[in-house]
Structures are given as C-alpha cells and as structure tokens.
Amino acid sequence: QSVLTQPPSVSGAPGQRVTISCTGSSSNIGAGYDVHWYQQLPGTAPKLLIYGNSNRPSGVPDRFSGSKSGTSASLAITGLQAEDEADYYCQSYDSSLSGYVFGTGTKVAVL
Amino acid sequence: QVQLRESGPGLVKPSQTLSLTCTVSGGSISSGSYYWSWIRQPAGKGLEWIGRIYTSGSTNYNPSLKSRVTISVDTSKNQFSLKLSSVTAADTAVYYCVRETVMGGHFDYWGQGTLVTVSS
Numbered sequence: 736q737s738v739l740t741q742p743p744s745v746s747g748a749p750g751q752r753v754t755i756s757c758t759g760s761s762s763n764i765g766a767g768y769d770v771h772w773y774q775q776l777p778g779t780a781p782k783l784l785i786y787g788n789s790n791r792p793s794g795v796p797d798r799f800s801g802s803k804s805g806t807s808a809s810l811a812i813t814g815l816q817a818e819d820e821a822d823y824y825c826q827s828y829d830s831s832l833s834g835y836v837f838g839t840g841t842k843v844a845v846l
Numbered sequence: 847q848v849q850l851r852e853s854g855p856g857l858v859k860p861s862q863t864l865s866l867t868c869t870v871s872g873g874s875i876s877s878g879s880y881y882w883s884w885i886r887q888p889a890g891k892g893l894e895w896i897g898r899i900y901t902s903g904s905t906n907y908n909p910s911l912k913s914r915v916t917i918s919v920d921t922s923k924n925q926f927s928l929k930l931s932s933v934t935a936a937d938t939a940v941y942y943c944v945r946e947t948v949m950g951g952h953f954d955y956w957g958q959g960t961l962v963t964v965s966s
Contacts, residue, residue, distance in 0.1 A: 737892055771952040780956040834908045835895040
C-alpha cells in the first residue's frame with residue numbers, strides 16, 4: 736500500500752537536472768519522519784542513495800541530493816548521466832500504519 | 847563488507863507456507879545497531895516492507911501481513927528467516943532480506959533477492 740506518491744516517470748538530456756517528488760501526509764513525512772531514497776538499476780536490488788532526508792552514503796556521487804519540506808521530499812539529480820537510468824523510490828515511516836512505507840516509484844529516462 | 851543472501855524454495859503451492867532464510871556474512875547479526883528486515887517486490891511493481899527483527903527476537907510486522915508473517919533469528923548461524931502462511935498468487939514476488947540501521951530507519955544493505963512464485 737503506497738502512501739507516498741511519486742511521478743511515474745521523469746526524463747532529461749545528459750547533463751541536465753531532474754527532480755523527483757515524494758508526496759506524503761501528516762502521518763509520515765509531515766509528522767517529521769525522515770525520508771530515504773533508493774536507486775534500483777534494471778534487474779538488481781535497490782541501493783541506498785540518500786538517507787536522513789539529505790545525506791549521501793559513502794560512494795554516492797554528489798550529483799544526487801535530497802531535501803524535505805512539510806509533507807513532501809525531493810530527490811535531485813544534476814549533470815544527468817546515462818548510468819542514472821533506473822527506478823527511484825522514496826521511503827519513510829508511517830505512524831498510522833505503524834510501519835515503513837515506500838513511494839510508488841519513478842523511472843528516470845536519459846534522452 | 848556486509849553481505850546478505852536469501853535462500854529457499856522458488857516455487858510454493860497456494861495455501862502453503864513460504865519459507866526463506868537470509869544468511870549474513872561480513873558482520874554479526876547480534877550487533878545492537880541494526881534490525882534485520884524482509885522487503886518484497888512483485889514483478890514490475892513497487893516495494894513493500896514485510897517486517898523486521900532485532901537481535902533480541904523482538905519483531906515488528908506490516909499490519910497488512912501481520913496475521914500471516916513470522917520472522918525469526920538464529921544468532922548462532924548468523925541467519926534470520928521469514929515464514930508467510932496461506933500464500934496466494936498475490937504473494938508472488940522477489941523477496942529481499944535487508945539490514946536496517948536502528949538510528950536511521952533506512953535500509954543500507956540488501957540481498958540480491960530471490961523470486962518466489964506461488965503456483966500449483
């Protein structure tokens with residue numbers, strides 16, 4: 736049950752900047768719970784991309800950045816590269832559901 | 847480098863119980879800094895959190911699956927396991943075992959995933 740809404744797809748030319756939104760509610764993002772982002776390349780397991788709203792794990796390029804405001808969060812990819820073509824998911828905790836929830840997922844296409 | 851690997855039957859009959867085991871290497875499952883979780887993904891769809899266990903044996907489950915799920919841990923083997931009962935075709939998915947940080951609530955290490963198909 737996806738309670739975090741993401742656009743189904745976004746696209747951009749190499750070198751451009753794209754953003755992915757993650758819209759929640761007062762029981763998850765709006766309640767102050769952290770948002771995390773994952774990148775899933777075709778045929779592979781998801782990989783942690785951003786944690787704690789805006790922190791990058793070691794090895795993740797600084798082209799990826801995250802932010803959070805109110806009941807929404809965003810992932811930005813600057814200097815888009817062909818290797819960034821993947822599905823991206825946001826994740827948070829929901830107090831009404833008493834568990835973790837994921838976004839609906841966004842497919843990024845590099846034109 | 848922590849590694850997680852899922853193992854178990856790839857085919858389960860409807861109404862039976864799905865059983866998977868996750869073997870953790872490169873780190874101790876008894877570390878108090880982590881939870882150990884299961885997440886699944888039907889083909890072409892999004893991610894669903896199933897539940898988690900702490901080294902003490904304390905568990906939390908997705909309310910939508912709670913009545914059918916049991917997660918257990920075997921610290922002597924550095925493994926944790928998932929049992930999902932009364933399965934239907936809707937439970938067909940890739941199942942991932944995942945490490946979650948206690949302080950952050952994010953999933954930092956994932957297994958490669960294993961496809962479980964529910965079919966007669």
